[in-house]
Amino acid sequence: RKPVLVIGAGGVSSVCVHKMAFNPDIFPEIHLASRTKSKCDAIAASVKARTGRNVATYEIDAEEVPAMVGLIRKTGAGLVVNLALPYQDLPIMDACLEAGVDYLDTANYEPKDEAKFEYHWQWAYHDRYKDAGLMALLGSGFDPGVTSVFTMWLKKHKLKTIRQLDILDCNGGDHGQHFATNFNPEINIREVTAPARHWENGEWVETPAMSNKVEFDFEAVGPKNMYMMYHEELESLARFVPELERARFWMTFGDQYITHLTVLQNVGMTSIEPVRYQGKDIIPLQFLAAVLPKPESLGETTKGNTNIGVIATGEALDGSGEKTFYIKNICSHEAAYEETGNQAVSYTTGVPAMIGAAMMVRGDWQGEGVFNIEQMDPDPFMDMLNAHGLPWTVEEMDGPVAF
Ligand code: NDP
Structure with missing residues (x-):
């Protein structure tokens, strides 16, 4: 090889x-x-x-x-x-x-x-x-990445069509800092301050950033507020699961995170427009990222779990009518740190990157051109998730996320 x-x-x-x-x-x-x-x-x-x-x-x-x-x-x-x-x-x-x-x-x-x-x-x-x-x-991380593979696995093994899809990303970890992002701060803040967008009846519906929230009880974490946001896998899922009537992405944020972010936004610190400072152009968000704790420094102190999954509703493959399934992974920050010296947000992205690379070098996934992960057979990837630190479970639910 x-x-x-x-x-x-x-x-x-x-x-x-x-x-x-x-x-x-x-x-x-x-x-x-x-x-x-x-x-x-x-x-x-x-x-x-x-x-x-x-x-x-x-x-x-x-x-x-x-x-x-x-x-x-x-x-x-x-x-x-x-x-x-x-x-x-x-x-x-x-x-x-x-x-x-x-x-x-x-x-x-x-x-x-x-x-x-x-x-x-x-x-x-x-x-x-x-x-x-x-x-x-x-897109071979967790979201995008595993969330897309989860969706395609449900479509292969449980549901003939997927009518409604909710992606739920919960980080229940506590890093002990007033404010920190758990991956690159610049990329993270650009993502959460952008307007929310979800897919509904063949078009994108835009709403102000962080304006739609609902409480959800996450296994191994507890009840948390999750906020609707735009996330990039919605674009590829809407393309590769064309029957989708609605697809939404939700991420949990604590009140303390929201308060800090609101203040930083209000004072202009999250802007990507250059500002002249002492004769030099600086980008406020890049300066902020330089001041905030480095995500890789949070590993040692972060305790708790992440819980990321997909809830899909559609017509069951076995002909039993409309069904809803919830498929998810729970990852411990402490266990991730012990194994690799990094917290679970890096772990849940780095492991699927390794698995995607393994799919390509082993030849499980082959193709000529540019492919999103949804276009590949989910089964060998799902097997490797179980074997390499990101085990998943699937259960039936009463219905989609109520909002
Ligand atoms: P970090 O900021 O910790 O690491 C990024 C690395 O890239 C740094 O080492 C940085 O170098 C290096 N880098 C930046 N610019 C250049 C350049 N021009 N040439 C060479 N190297 C460069 O980010 P993360 O590890 O948290 O995230 C890595 C990627 O993973 C990002 O693209 C992020 O968006 C993505 N991600 C995806 C997720 C998913 O689930 N799909 C979830 C989380 C992250 P230096 O050390 O000098 O700054």
């Missing part, structure tokens, strides 16, 4: 690289490159201590396509796993095309100057990947 090259050295990358190292039969050779080499070296040192395996490290600016092409060729990689930021998706896709290797990511492209995450930029690469005989797999 060919080597794999991972780009980015944050929490998600750390989990993914550890998990790859735990599976030498699938990933015999691992290379890791990022903007700051010392972060790659720290991950490599932890992997060495935990598994005895070596990870080769490099410094790279992933937006420099010729340098990326050179690095891909030097490592002999057959697959690039992009765990940097959404801004780097397109240059990394360009580099993979030029070097003739496959591509995988966990988040769709977003231009730096516009908080607008949409798939069309990456879907536009389909013909070029197809013509080159290469595969690009988009």
Whole structure:
């Protein structure tokens, strides 16, 4: 098997690289490159201590396509796993095309100057990947990623059609800080301050950010307020599950998080418009991200569980009429930290990135072109979730989320 090259050295990358190292039969050779080499070296040192395996490290600016092409060729990689930021998706896709290797990511492209995450930029690469005989797999994290695979598993094994879909993302972890985001603060705040959007009767319905909330009792967490938001898998699910009448995404936030975010927004600290400060242009949100706790520093103190799942309603495959199923994973922050040195939000993204990469290098998933994870057979991925730290359960419910 060919080597794999991972780009980015944050929490998600750390989990993914550890998990790859735990599976030498699938990933015999691992290379890791990022903007700051010392972060790659720290991950490599932890992997060495935990598994005895070596990870080769490099410094790279992933937006420099010729340098990326050179690095891909030097490592002999057959697959690039992009765990940097959404801004780097397109240059990394360009580099993979030029070097003739496959591509995988966990988040769709977003231009730096516009908080607008949409798939069309990456879907536009389909013909070029197809013509080159290469595969690009988009969205192999938890959401997007596992939530899309959960949906397709229900569609394969339980429901003939899915009429209504709710994706529920609950982080019941407590990190002991006044305010912190559990993944990259800049990306996280851009996401939660954007207007909410859901799919209904063939069109997008937009509502103000954080304006729709409902309480839900999450197993292993307890009752929590969850807020309707836009999330990128809604776009691909609406495309690949065309019968969907309604699809919504919900995320839990505590009152303390909302209060801090509201103040920061009111004073302009979440803006992505440059501000002149002491003769230099600075972006308030980027400055805020620099001040906030680093997500990778939260692992040690975070206690509790995440609970992320999908509730789908539609016509049962067995002809028993309309049914609702709830499929979910519960992940412990403490257990994730003990295994890889990272909290559960990084863990629940890094493990599916490893599994998506395994699907591609093992040949379970093959294709020429650009694919969303919904287009692949969910079964081998679901088996690996159970075997590699993200076990799932499925149960029948009385009906969809009442709102
Ligand atoms: P971090 O900010 O912790 O890590 C990002 C890494 O990318 C950093 O090491 C950073 O370098 C590196 N990087 C940034 N710019 C460049 C560049 N130009 N060239 C090379 N490396 C670069 O983020 P996370 O680990 O939390 O998240 C990683 C990705 O996973 C993000 O795209 C995020 O959106 C996605 N994600 C997806 C989820 C899902 O469920 N699908 C959930 C959570 C995250 P430096 O260290 O120098 O800053």
